[in-house]
Amino acid sequence: NAGVTQTPKFQVLKTGQSMTLQCAQDMNHNSMYWYRQDPGMGLRLIYYSASEGTTDKGEVPNGYNVSRLNKREFSLRLESAAPSQTSVYFCASSMTRYEQYFGPGTRLTVT
Amino acid sequence: AQTVTQSQPEMSVQEAETVTLSCTYDTSESDYYLFWYKQPPSRQMILVIRQEAYKQQNATENRFSVNFQKAAKSFSLKISDSQLGDAAMYFCAYLMEYGNKLVFGAGTILRVKS
Numbered sequence: 001n002a003g004v005t006q007t008p009k010f011q012v013l014k015t016g017q018s019m020t021l022q023c024a025q026d027m028n029h030n031s032m033y034w035y036r037q038d039p040g041m042g043l044r045l046i047y048y049s050a051s052e053g054t055t056d057k058g059e060v061p062n063g064y065n066v067s068r069l070n071k072r073e074f075s076l077r078l079e080s081a082a083p084s085q086t087s088v089y090f091c092a093s094s095m096t097r098y099e100q101y102f103g104p105g106t107r108l109t110v111t
Numbered sequence: 112a113q114t115v116t117q118s119q120p121e122m123s124v125q126e127a128e129t130v131t132l133s134c135t136y137d138t139s140e141s142d143y144y145l146f147w148y149k150q151p152p153s154r155q156m157i158l159v160i161r162q163e164a165y166k167q168q169n170a171t172e173n174r175f176s177v178n179f180q181k182a183a184k185s186f187s188l189k190i191s192d193s194q195l196g197d198a199a200m201y202f203c204a205y206l207m208e209y210g211n212k213l214v215f216g217a218g219t220i221l222r223v224k225s
Contacts, residue, residue, distance in 0.1 A: 031211060042115070042202050042215025043156075050211060058212060090156065097211055098144045098163075102156035 002026055004103035006091050012109045013081045021076040021106050023091030029101075031094045032074035033058075034066060036087040037105075043090060049074055081110045113138045115205050117216035124193045125224050131178075132188045132219050134203030140164075142208035145179065145186045150218070151199040159201070162186065164208075190221075198223040 007022045025032065030051045035043040035058075045058030049068040063085060065077045074093075078085060088107050092100040114137045124130035136145070147159040162170045162179050169177050174194075178187045190197055203216040 033211075033213075040217055042204070042217050043213070044215070045212050048211055056211075088154065092156075098146075098161060098206060099158065100213065105154045 004091055004093055004101050006089075006103040006106050008106060009104065010107050012111065013078075014111055015082060017081050018077070018079050019081065020078075021089055021091075021108075022073070023075065023103060024073045025091075025093040025101070026072065027093060027095070027101065028071070029093035029095045030071070031097070032068065033092040033094075033100065034064075034074070034076045035090045035092065036060065037090060038087050046076065046089075078108075081108075083110045086110045113140075113205050113207070113214050115203050115214050115216035117203055117219050119219045120217075121220045121222070123222045123224060124190070124197075126195060127192055129189060129191045130193055130221065132190075132201050132203075132221065134186045134188070134216055136184050136186065136203070136205050138184070138205065138207075140207055144206040144208070145177075146204040146206070146213070147175070147177070147188045148202045148204060148215075149197075149199045150202065151196075156202075160188065193223050195223050195225060197221060 004025045033048040034046040037043045047066040049055045052071045067075045091103040094100040143164045145162045149157045160172045174191045200218045202218045205214045
C-alpha cells in the first residue's frame with residue numbers, strides 16, 4: 001500500500017499561471033481533504049470531499065477549485081496563482097472522521 | 112468557531128527526560144475529538160494520539176500520554192524518556208463530533224538535546 005500520494009513534490013509558478021495538484025489514495029477511503037500549511041500556522045482546510053461526487057468548502061477556499069475524479073483521486077486546481085498561495089499543500093484521506101492519513105505534501109512557490 | 116491555541120512556539124528537552132506540550136481550545140460542543148500530530152523534518156504528518164471528549168480516562172500510547180481537562184479545555188501532551196527521533200513540530204488539533212474539519216493549532220517545535 002502506498003497510502004496517500006501527491007504529485008508534484010515541488011513546484012514553482014509565476015503569478016497568473018495555473019496548475020493542478022494531484023492526490024490519490026489506495027486505502028478505499030470515502031473522505032479526502034486538501035489543507036495548506038503556512039509558516040507559524042497550523043494546517044488549514046481548503047476543501048474536502050466526504051464521498052465520491054461531493055465536495056465542500058473548508059476554511060480557506062478562495063482561489064482554489066477541486067475535483068473528486070473518483071473514489072481514489074482528489075485534485076486541487078489553482079486557476080490563476082498568486083504569491084499568497086505560496087505554501088505547503090497536504091492531501092489527506094479517511095474512512096472514519098477521526099483518523100486522517102496525510103500525504104507527503106507539495107511545496108508550492110508562486111513568484 | 113472552534114479555535115486551538117498552542118502557547119509554546121518552541122520547547123527543548125534533554126534526551127531521556129520528560130517534556131509537556133500545552134494546548135488549549137475553545138468550543139461550545141460537548142462531544143468532540145482531540146489529537147496530537149507530529150511533523151518531523153520530512154514534513155509527513157503522523158498521528159501521535161487521540162482523545163475522545165466523552166472518555167474521562169486520559170489516552171496513552173507507549174511514551175506519549177495526554178492530560179485532558181475538559182472543564183478547563185486543556186489538552187497537554189507528555190512525552191516520557193524523550194528520544195532524538197521525537198524532535199519535530201507537534202500540532203494539537205480538534206474535531207467536532209459530527210464534523211469533518213480538523214482545526215489545528217499553530218504548532219510547537221520540540222528540540223531534543225543529546
